[in-house]
Amino acid sequence: MSLRRACCVMSCLSLLGAGPALASWTPNGNLISGSPSNPPALSVAPDGSGGALLAWAQLGAGAQDDIYVQRIDPNGNVLWGIGGKAVCDTTGYQSDPAIVSDGAGGAIVVWSDGRDLVSGSPLYAQRVSAAGTTMWTRQGLRVSGANARQDLPSLTTDGLGGAVAVWMDTRFGDYDIMAQRVESNGTMSWGLGDRIVAFTTGRQTGPQIVRDGAGGYIVVWTDTRNGGDFDFDIYANRLNSNGLYSWAQNGVPVCVDPNAQMNPQLVPDGTGGAIFAWEDYRGLGGADIYAQRINGLNVAQWTANGIPVSDAGGSQEAPQVAADGAGGMFLGWHDSRNGSNYDIYVQHLNTAGASAWTAKGLAVCTAPGNQLNPRVAPNGAGGIIVAWGDARSGPYSDLYVDRVSSSGALTSGGSGLPLAVADYDQQLPKLVPDPSGGAIVAWEDKRYNGAYPQIYAQRFLVATTAIAERPVGPSPGILTSAPNPFRSSTEIKFAISRPGDAVLDVFDLSGRRVFTQTLVGLDAGLHRVAFRGRDDAGRLLSSGVYIARVRSKEATSSARIVFRR
Numbered sequence: 001m002s003l004r005r006a007c008c009v010m011s012c013l014s015l016l017g018a019g020p021a022l023a024s025w026t027p028n029g030n031l032i033s034g035s036p037s038n039p040p041a042l043s044v045a046p047d048g049s050g051g052a053l054l055a056w057a058q059l060g061a062g063a064q065d066d067i068y069v070q071r072i073d074p075n076g077n078v079l080w081g082i083g084g085k086a087v088c089d090t091t092g093y094q095s096d097p098a099i100v101s102d103g104a105g106g107a108i109v110v111w112s113d114g115r116d117l118v119s120g121s122p123l124y125a126q127r128v129s130a131a132g133t134t135m136w137t138r139q140g141l142r143v144s145g146a147n148a149r150q151d152l153p154s155l156t157t158d159g160l161g162g163a164v165a166v167w168m169d170t171r172f173g174d175y176d177i178m179a180q181r182v183e184s185n186g187t188m189s190w191g192l193g194d195r196i197v198a199f200t201t202g203r204q205t206g207p208q209i210v211r212d213g214a215g216g217y218i219v220v221w222t223d224t225r226n227g228g229d230f231d232f233d234i235y236a237n238r239l240n241s242n243g244l245y246s247w248a249q250n251g252v253p254v255c256v257d258p259n260a261q262m263n264p265q266l267v268p269d270g271t272g273g274a275i276f277a278w279e280d281y282r283g284l285g286g287a288d289i290y291a292q293r294i295n296g297l298n299v300a301q302w303t304a305n306g307i308p309v310s311d312a313g314g315s316q317e318a319p320q321v322a323a324d325g326a327g328g329m330f331l332g333w334h335d336s337r338n339g340s341n342y343d344i345y346v347q348h349l350n351t352a353g354a355s356a357w358t359a360k361g362l363a364v365c366t367a368p369g370n371q372l373n374p375r376v377a378p379n380g381a382g383g384i385i386v387a388w389g390d391a392r393s394g395p396y397s398d399l400y401v402d403r404v405s406s407s408g409a410l411t412s413g414g415s416g417l418p419l420a421v422a423d424y425d426q427q428l429p430k431l432v433p434d435p436s437g438g439a440i441v442a443w444e445d446k447r448y449n450g451a452y453p454q455i456y457a458q459r460f461l462v463a464t465t466a467i468a469e470r471p472v473g474p475s476p477g478i479l480t481s482a483p484n485p486f487r488s489s490t491e492i493k494f495a496i497s498r499p500g501d502a503v504l505d506v507f508d509l510s511g512r513r514v515f516t517q518t519l520v521g522l523d524a525g526l527h528r529v530a531f532r533g534r535d536d537a538g539r540l541l542s543s544g545v546y547i548a549r550v551r552s553k554e555a556t557s558s559a560r561i562v563f564r565r
Helices: 003-013
Strands: 043-046 052-059 065-072 085-088 094-101 107-113 123-128 148-157 163-169 176-182 195-198 204-211 217-223 233-239 252-255 261-268 274-280 288-294 307-310 316-323 329-335 343-349 362-365 371-378 384-390 398-404 417-420 426-433 439-445 454-460 477-482 490-496 500-508 513-522 525-531 544-552 556-563
Touching: 043 426, 052 094, 052 107, 052 439, 052 454, 065 094, 065 107, 085 107, 085 123, 094 148, 107 148, 107 163, 123 163, 148 204, 163 204, 176 204, 176 217, 195 204, 195 217, 195 233, 204 261, 217 261, 217 274, 233 261, 233 274, 252 274, 252 288, 261 316, 274 316, 274 329, 288 316, 288 329, 307 329, 307 343, 316 371, 329 371, 329 384, 343 371, 343 384, 362 384, 362 398, 371 426, 384 426, 384 439, 398 426, 398 439, 417 439, 417 454, 490 500, 490 544, 490 556, 500 525, 513 525
Parallel strands: 043 094
Antiparallel strands: 043 052, 052 065, 065 085, 094 107, 107 123, 148 163, 163 176, 176 195, 204 217, 217 233, 233 252, 261 274, 274 288, 288 307, 316 329, 329 343, 343 362, 371 384, 384 398, 398 417, 426 439, 439 454, 477 490, 490 525, 500 513, 500 544, 544 556
């Protein structure tokens, strides 16, 4: 870490107090996934016990993406094995996983699957028990009987141990929206033909689904039926418990204003309807954020085509939402009203559409550089936790967080709090709220080599957790090795208090040195070095216990590491 970053981290940490870190959480996050891979399309959900469920795509042995899952408890312990559990590692590419809790400590995950070129890329599903055991057919159950491209699934629980999925589907030509319910025993209860949410002219894309709290489900999507490929509108539909539409065949318009509306999101309104938010290009000079509420009887509650949440100057983009638990909606987005860079803004709408915070959005972070892709989660006290990627320190993105109270007060005072400031990019966070008013945050992280991401996670607690790394004190030595045990690579962190060289040696338990690496011209402070389980000749080591030793002019320090092939 550079001195500039260290000073930034220390100044922000002083706002949190000096409480102890949680037992199994490490500074800058815990490594969750295995080998660096293509963009992992991370999906997260609460596990029902204060922890988090994660699903992602990861490059497998056949140089194609497979689907992995993991469960993390509130203390940062991984419960389904180091590196996650593969729920599908068959041939072909598997992509776009979505995960929800099964209500019993386990998970249901769906994904697009390219194992069979004849079938296109149909959806598959798997259930994983609380202990991490797959419960349905190995490599997953096929969700839909249709041979088609079935992309970008969205998933919600059915409240009975199963789940309902919606997705984009090409069985009729252009993309339409289809749905299916998978019960807790793996039965597809809405038939081999699935349920049609929207099948009409143009393309219907990007579906999102929530339970409506009244026994049904509400789906929203982007739709080009009214004007060709670039005239995007927002449509929605409600499905009853049997998957049949109850608003209108092919959906109802949420917003059909001229110009484009896209990237819709939604939350249930607590009375059988939903609140929708989206990017809207009806104005001049960039996107705005608009919202609409439709009740369970398909009656719009606010102005036709939506009300402006933020129509400030510049462009407001990438809205993300969370239910407030009282029939309203929290929103976060990135915003260029202040110049060429993007900042982070949030808003709280009540059930009547009134803004509880600053008109046109409350500024959470307006630091130099770009702040992008915020995610929000309720904190249980009328406010939110918000996390985002932040490039204030240079060309790469760090991960920052803040807490917004019910009155709109920021814990940081307006600068954000660093959650991860490792090398290269930390980006695209996903949040799971925890019962203490904080959140577990997971993200894509390129610290391994700057190119291919892995998944890291950290828990954010407002008053007790030391989040990011503190400046290194005068005591040198090995601080951590993570993951440990490891399969493909472990990252050894060590400190030196004066500039100079250091040497990493790795020994087996007989005392034989199997690996050495000299690190030249290091600055004082914290450093990282990767050990990939290979000897000096590049040969893969045997599984077992090894001793990692770091030597510098001032001290020698050792730690035990465990390699599992």
